[in-house]
Amino acid sequence: MSNHDIKIKVNGVVRTGTVSARTTLADFLREDCRLTGTHIGCEHGICGACSVEYDGQPVRSCLMYAVQADGHEVTTVEGLSDKDGKLSALQDAFCDTHALQCGFCTPAMLISAQSLLNETLKPTDEQIREALSANICRCTGYVQIFQAVRLAAERLRSGKEKVAS
Amino acid sequence: MTENKFKYIGRERRTKEDKRFVIGAGNYVADIARPGCLHLAVVRSPHPCARIAAIRTEKALALPGVHYVLTGAELEEYTKPLQQYLDTPNVRWYSLAVERTRYAGEWVAAVVADSRYIAEDAVELIEVDYEPLPFIIDPEAALLPEAVAVHPKHGSNVIYRRTFSWGPVAEDFSKADHTLAFRTRWHRSATVPLETFGVISEWGPGQDILEVWASIQMPQYVEQIAAALKMPQNNIRVHYDVDVGGSYGVKRGIKHTVMVCYLAKKLGRPVRFIEDRLDNMSGGDMHGPDRSFDMKVAFDKSGRINSLKIRVLDDVGAYPGRSPLQLGKPIGAIVGAYRIGSVEYEAISVTTNKTGQVAVRGFGQSPTNVALETAIDRVAAYLDLDRLEVRRRNFIRPEDFPYLIPSGTTYDSGNYPAVLDKALNLADYERMLVRRDELRASGVAAGIGIATCLEPSGGNSAFEGLLNPSNESTTFLEAVMVKVDRNGTVTVIINTTTSGQGHETLVSLIVGEELEREPDQIRVVHSDSLNGLWTHSPVGSRMAIMMGGAAAGAAKKLKRDLLRIAAHNLGVAEDELAYDSGTISVAKDSTRKLSWEQLVIIAHRQYQKMPAGMEPALQSTFVLEVPSGGNLPTPDGRIQMYPCHSFQAHVALVSIDMGTGKPTILDYSIAHDCGTVINPHIVRGMIYGGAAHGIGAAFYERFAYDEGGQLLSQTFMDYLLPSVHEVPEIRQTEHCTPSPLTSHGQKGVGEGGYLGAPAAMASAVNDALAPHGKTLDTLPMRIRDIWECLNLA
Ligand code: FES
Ligand code: FES
Numbered sequence: 018m019s020n021h022d023i024k025i026k027v028n029g030v031v032r033t034g035t036v037s038a039r040t041t042l043a044d045f046l047r048e049d050c051r052l053t054g055t056h057i058g059c060e061h062g063i064c065g066a067c068s069v070e071y072d073g074q075p076v077r078s079c080l081m082y083a084v085q086a087d088g089h090e091v092t093t094v095e096g097l098s099d100k101d102g103k104l105s106a107l108q109d110a111f112c113d114t115h116a117l118q119c120g121f122c123t124p125a126m127l128i129s130a131q132s133l134l135n136e137t138l139k140p141t142d143e144q145i146r147e148a149l150s151a152n153i154c155r156c157t158g159y160v161q162i163f164q165a166v167r168l169a170a171e172r173l174r175s176g177k178e179k180v181a182s
Numbered sequence: 183m184t185e186n187k188f189k190y191i192g193r194e195r196r197t198k199e200d201k202r203f204v205i206g207a208g209n210y211v212a213d214i215a216r217p218g219c220l221h222l223a224v225v226r227s228p229h230p231c232a233r234i235a236a237i238r239t240e241k242a243l244a245l246p247g248v249h250y251v252l253t254g255a256e257l258e259e260y261t262k263p264l265q266q267y268l269d270t271p272n273v274r275w276y277s278l279a280v281e282r283t284r285y286a287g288e289w290v291a292a293v294v295a296d297s298r299y300i301a302e303d304a305v306e307l308i309e310v311d312y313e314p315l316p317f318i319i320d321p322e323a324a325l326l327p328e329a330v331a332v333h334p335k336h337g338s339n340v341i342y343r344r345t346f347s348w349g350p351v352a353e354d355f356s357k358a359d360h361t362l363a364f365r366t367r368w369h370r371s372a373t374v375p376l377e378t379f380g381v382i383s384e385w386g387p388g389q390d391i392l393e394v395w396a397s398i399q400m401p402q403y404v405e406q407i408a409a410a411l412k413m414p415q416n417n418i419r420v421h422y423d424v425d426v427g428g429s430y431g432v433k434r435g436i437k438h439t440v441m442v443c444y445l446a447k448k449l450g451r452p453v454r455f456i457e458d459r460l461d462n463m464s465g466g467d468m469h470g471p472d473r474s475f476d477m478k479v480a481f482d483k484s485g486r487i488n489s490l491k492i493r494v495l496d497d498v499g500a501y502p503g504r505s506p507l508q509l510g511k512p513i514g515a516i517v518g519a520y521r522i523g524s525v526e527y528e529a530i531s532v533t534t535n536k537t538g539q540v541a542v543r544g545f546g547q548s549p550t551n552v553a554l555e556t557a558i559d560r561v562a563a564y565l566d567l568d569r570l571e572v573r574r575r576n577f578i579r580p581e582d583f584p585y586l587i588p589s590g591t592t593y594d595s596g597n598y599p600a601v602l603d604k605a606l607n608l609a610d611y612e613r614m615l616v617r618r619d620e621l622r623a624s625g626v627a628a629g630i631g632i633a634t635c636l637e638p639s640g641g642n643s644a645f646e647g648l649l650n651p652s653n654e655s656t657t658f659l660e661a662v663m664v665k666v667d668r669n670g671t672v673t674v675i676i677n678t679t680t681s682g683q684g685h686e687t688l689v690s691l692i693v694g695e696e697l698e699r700e701p702d703q704i705r706v707v708h709s710d711s712l713n714g715l716w717t718h719s720p721v722g723s724r725m726a727i728m729m730g731g732a733a734a735g736a737a738k739k740l741k742r743d744l745l746r747i748a749a750h751n752l753g754v755a756e757d758e759l760a761y762d763s764g765t766i767s768v769a770k771d772s773t774r775k776l777s778w779e780q781l782v783i784i785a786h787r788q789y790q791k792m793p794a795g796m797e798p799a800l801q802s803t804f805v806l807e808v809p810s811g812g813n814l815p816t817p818d819g820r821i822q823m824y825p826c827h828s829f830q831a832h833v834a835l836v837s838i839d840m841g842t843g844k845p846t847i848l849d850y851s852i853a854h855d856c857g858t859v860i861n862p863h864i865v866r867g868m869i870y871g872g873a874a875h876g877i878g879a880a881f882y883e884r885f886a887y888d889e890g891g892q893l894l895s896q897t898f899m900d901y902l903l904p905s906v907h908e909v910p911e912i913r914q915t916e917h918c919t920p921s922p923l924t925s926h927g928q929k930g931v932g933e934g935g936y937l938g939a940p941a942a943m944a945s946a947v948n949d950a951l952a953p954h955g956k957t958l959d960t961l962p963m964r965i966r967d968i969w970e971c972l973n974l975a
Contacts, residue, residue, distance in 0.1 A: 039299065053213035054206020056427070058376040059459045063898035066376055094206035108204040112196050115863035118682030118871060120203025121376045121427030127204065149906040153898075155376045155428050156682050158870030158935070159906045161863070 023087040027052065028096030036083045043067045045083035046093060054094035054124045058153070065152035068125035069093050075132045075151065094124030097131060107131050110169035111162075118156035126152045130166045138174045140166065190694045190701050191926060192859050198686040198706065208425040211380040211397045216452035219382065220249055222442060223301035224455075225291040225308050226465055227283035230535040230891025231317035231332075234281060234310060237291055242304040247296040250449060251308065252441065254278035254290065261410045261444060264436055265402075267504050268342055268650050272335035273533075275501040277441035282315065284332055284500035285535045286892050287464030294445055294453055317535040317891050321472065321497035324532045332500050332533040341498060342506045342531035342649060346513070346819040348588035349524025354489035358480035362564055365476050366556055367960040368549035368940075370497070371883035372470040372542050373875055374903065375681075377427020378457035379435040379466060383446035391712075392443055394420045399429035399681050401643075401658075401718040403436065404711045410440040411447075418443075422708040426681030430875065430936075431541040431721065432468045433681065434504070463896050469885050470542035471508055472497040475553040481561050485572040487520060492553065493528040496546075498539040505539035506531040508546030510645025511722075514591045514823025515547065515636040518554045519598045520576040525588050535891050543875060544933040545722060547638075548940055549961075555633045555941035556959065559948065569632050569945075570606070574599060580919075590820025591638070593827040594929075595919045596855060602634065605831035605853035608915045614835050614849065622953065627838040627972055631946025634831045635937035637856070638824035639930020640923075641722020642808040645823065648815045658808050660728035661715035664693055664736040665801035670782040672697065673705045674736075676729060677714040683725055683932065684864040689733040691860055692925065696737035698763040699778075715803060723930025726860055727826055727921075728806055734925035735804030743800060747784055748776050750793040809923040826921045826929040828856040832873070832942035838950050843969025845881060845947065847910045854934060855917040858927035862916075865931050870912050872935020878904045879936075880943035884962050 018037045025032050027050055034049045041060075046052045046069065058066035060079045067079040070092035078091075097105045104112070107130055117123040126149065133140055133148035140148070145166050149159065186192045202208060239251040254276055263274040274280070279290050291308055295301035316330045323329055324339040331338055355361060381396040392413065396403075398420070408415040426433060438455055446453040457466055478491035498505045509529040516525050542548075562572040577598045578585050585593045614630060621628035642658035663675040674689050686706035694701035709715070718724075741761065748766035749756040752774055760769040764778030776784075784791045785800045792798060810825035835849040852869055859865045882902035886894040895901035920927025940961055947963050956971040 037299070047212075051215070052206070053210070054208075056210070056377070057212070058378075059898050061459065061897055061899070064376055064903070094204075098205055102205075104201070104204065111204045112200040115197055115200060115867055117200060117203055118684070118864075118867055119375070119377070119426060119428040120199070120208045120682070121210065123203045124206045146906050153376060153903045153905060154871075155374065155430075155875070155903065156871045157867055158872075158874030158912060159909050160870040160911055161867055163906075163911060 021084045023084055025086045026090040028092055038082065038084055040083045041079055042081040042083045042086050043078035046078060052093050052095050056121055056124060065129065066122055066125050068128045068152065070128055070132060075129050094127055097127055106173050107134060107165070107169040110165040110172065114161045114164040114168060116157065116162040116165035122152055122154040126154065126162060134170060134173065138170050140170055188695055189698065190691045192862065194862055197684050197861065197863060198690055199684055209423065210377060210425050210427050211382060211395050212456045214382055214395050216382060216384055219452040219454050220294045220296065220449065221298040221301050222445070222453055222455040223293050223298060223305050224289040224461060224465070225305050225310065227279060227288045227290050228286060229283055229312050229314050230286045231315040232283050232312035233315060234279060234283065234290060235313050236311040238309040241307040242293060245300065245304050245307060247300040248293060248304045250294040250445065252278065252292045252445060254280035257441065257444065261440055262412060264410055264440065264503065265406050266502060267507055267646060268502065269652055270336060270341060273333045273502065275503065277437040285537050287537055289465050292441055294449065319534055319536065319887055319889065319891050321495055321532050321534055324534045325495070325530065332535055339532045339534065340530065341502050341533055342509065342529065345526065345528040347526045348820060351489050351491065351524045351526045354524045355480045358488050359482045360564065361478060361480045362560055363478045364556065364560055365474060365959060366553045368471060368473045368552060369961060370469050370472040370885040371879045371962065372468055373430035373432055374901070375428030375430065375432065378459060378462040379433055379438055380454070380456035381435055381439045381442045382452060382454040383443040384452035385447040385450060387450065390417055392418045392447060394418060394439065394443065395424050396420065396435060396439055397424065397426045397433055398435065398679055399426060399431070399433040399719055400436065401721055406436050407439055407443060411443055416712065418711065420711040422677060422679045422710055422714065424679055426679050429681035430543040431545065434540050437467060459898070460896055463901060464893050465537055467501060467538035468540050469499060469537050470539060471546055471549050472539065473549045477553050477557055479557045479561060483565065485561055485565050485567050485575050487522050487561060487576055489524040490522055490557065491526040495530045495532065497534050497536065498531050499536040500533060501538035502531065502533060503538060504541060507645045507649055508541065510649045511545040511823065512547050512550035513589045513645070513648065514638045515827070516589045517587050518551065518636050519578060519634050519829060521578050523588060536887055541721065543872065543936045548876065548879065548937050551635050551937050552941045552944055552961065556944060559945055573602065573634065590816065591823045594825060594921045594923050596827060596829050597917065597919050598634065598829055601829055601853045601855050601917045602831040604915050604917055605833045605851055608853060608913055609833040609849065609851035611833065618835060621837050625840065627840060627950040627954070629836055629946040629948065629950030631832065631834040631836060631942035631949065633938050633941035633945050634829065635934055635941065637723060637828035637830065637930060637934040637937055639723035639828055640727045640808050640825040641724030642811050642824060644821050648819060648821050654814060656812050656814065658718045658811055659805050660717055660732045661803060661805040662689060662729060662732035662736045663715060663801065663803045664740050666740070666782055668782070668786045670779050671703065671705065672699055673707060674733060675707055675709050675714060677709045677717040678719050679708065683720055684861065685725060685729060687861050687864060688726060688730055692730050692733045693737045696734055697741060716805065722824060723932040726928045726930060727924050728808065730860060730928060731925045732804045732806040735806055736802045739802035739804060740800060743802065744781050746793055746796065747781055751776060751784065751791055825923050826857070828854065828929040828931060828934055830854040830934040830938045832938040834942050834946050836943065836946035836950060838968055838972065840972055843965045843972060845968060847877070850910050850912045852912060852914045852935070852938065853917060854914065855919050856931040857918060857921045857924065857929035859916060859918070860928055866914055868931045869914050869935045872933060873912055873939040874904055874909045875936045876939020877909055877943060879961060880940040881962050882908065
């Protein structure tokens, strides 16, 4: 298996590494960058637990090779809060509505929902459903996740982002 | 709703755990990096049953980066078989197949290598010579005397068979106005957590301690590792601070663990095995109940049900382990929410050549509840009565509590009619009826699902002795320690892993309530199995009751110590004191007082001010036994199963596309009564999430095997998990009948959603099929099945 030197901007920081051609992007992020917030649930593209933002769009990092991301930009859950650790409005809303239980799907759920909010702060229920349908959650039944996305959108719209505790 | 008399309990507060998960800082087993860690991958049998003639490992071992190949023969030599809970000495289960494979997917060998990638390469280089043998897949056929035995030395496939009879069943049947019979089928599914099972082990030679980090939710985990490895239990340290990525019962990877621990010790290197999804679904022994119910119901013309005869056949797969006990737990609520005077229950557990069954949310009760609730709907249909009316006529009435059911369990408390009414109100039932009929008039099939469920909670081991009389253990405890440090902050130590239940929130609220200290300032830590106290793990909806109760007990003890110190220093008797948020004053003269800080200083630093004979510092432990614990079954099989009994009522409207058979849940309301709610967010989440699992089991999820014994649903493309498209925005409302048996009136809530939803969905589909003269009693009710009912004669 050939090895490749790659350079990926992850959460604003340039990461370099030498990876085998078959190393998935998920494994590179988790094992080489030690960004373990990106989770692996199926490795065949269904569950969405491995979703990261890739050049601004959510993708399945289990279905991409790390070499494919060479020269691109990736945001993982670790890149969602600001540098001082202040939670994003969405993360904060997830805590307010308890939009999680075991937390395993949560990082990727946040990635999917955030990319929706990046497009619109007035998402319809159908748009929320469409965005969240990329991710399976086995714990919550999705209700409180729905509520969190609506709450975050509303707070962002009114500029009344709650200060994270 | 009744006034909440608590300061922290029952309030809308954030949980303690969520923050670390939303920033991606969970500590799951796959996130744990041990220096020099090796990776394991398994070889899976392609045959449902075959003699293993030879395993050739040379090519695999020659691959650079490969360290070891383990086979069943070696494990058999050095480890003991994994625990069976029934008296079945000839059922021998090891982490890897020994001599023969017993299901397609069973693990035959394990490779240890520098990376999982290399380990998987090596798996492909291992050559196994199999000699295929006859096998058995169908559970009914497995029962027959001529059937091929999965464990030949056991002599047959029957692992458990007993007919219980509680009350005058024959008489009730002969006197009944009517009887009816039907069959329901619950196919194999499971809760399938998003995180697969994983375990890491490391042997610390200097200390002779085997370290274990695992994605585990299992009672007696450490002691079973010790037994299998023939090792003193205090040589093993299971780390309970590992976040578990969902479990709902199934994370019992004892076979994975024993193999990994054995290798870690043998190789002197950390070894990790994180199942991939195929490992998990095909050979992880994590499938759930697989049952058929033959039901007979005796009832009078008013719809009052007098008696039930239930015959249940459960296919536990190749290695039964704890799973036959899942036929035991339903005995604790065998009549559901109804006044049914007598029951016959024939419970049969058989082995087949499929992956083993494991505990799943509700421990066997969800399939049973579908059978029970179907019985109610059938009686209503038979007599042309309203389904709600039949439920109301049969409900155990509020004034009947505590209520003894025929199988020996006393229900603690409840108000079933009130909860049902709340569900109907929430659903706007009258309007829902109109909507259903409008839908039908517009050419779609539509039905309303109604179901109730009992949720026995508090989790003990009563079914162990019931199904296996040689087992006399009844203790099923939970322990908590509370300590106050020299600076006055409070830390609580709990002794189990958490898989989303919010244990830190639970105990911080209860300790905060008791000590009147802000829960957010209370630190909660998970011990390990060496430095902590005892646990029987979060099973059977028990932690609010058991961990919560132990936390309350420990906090109360600590408060008593504070009062004793204060009484001594203020020169009054303890009963003359008043406690307010940690400050203790003389009740009649509030100027004479000691603050929390002052009391802490005395306890920790000023021994001269301590009452004579009192231990210094501030700490307390409390070990709680299940409130109903300590009883063994009567010879006719009556027993107090669980102590507390929650209740839910589900009402849902489902439409079905006539052309495709596709169901859509248009509206779903749940009313629940789990006694005192400790944290409303957590309770709601359990209900929504449990119901979503139930929707999956009702419509989508099935581990299907073909006639050749091959598992057809090995990926999430075939085993369908409900997404946000399939799960509607469920609505919920609560009712509170406190339990008289628990610290704050709480009951369990982890399972009810899953117990009610499949029955509610079955009820809705059957209501939709009724105008078409059809019934459908097989779960999952696949789109094709529904379509056939609607479109074929
Ligand atoms: S792990 Fe990538 S989609 Fe499931
Ligand atoms: S919170 Fe557990 S899978 Fe979503």
